[in-house]
Amino acid sequence: MEENPANGDPEGDIDPGTLFEKLPEEWICPDCGESKDMFIEV
Known part of the structure; x- marks a missing residue:
């Protein structure tokens, strides 16, 4: 899923x-309930 900062x-x-x-x-x-450190930049 792609989040929108706006x-x-x-x-x-x-x-x-x-x-x-x-x-x-x-x-x-x-x-998803994940913490920030679980995300990777794509």
């Missing part, structure tokens, strides 16, 4: 427009 993550208190690199290290994906 949407943000309202449940995670992430503002729209926040780039993935700027997400807090403790952020958890609301769709």
Whole structure:
């Protein structure tokens, strides 16, 4: 799934427009439940 930074993550208190690199290290994906360090750049 490709996320759109323009949407943000309202449940995670992430503002729209926040780039993935700027997400807090403790952020958890609301769709899959994985932590930020489990993602790879494609």
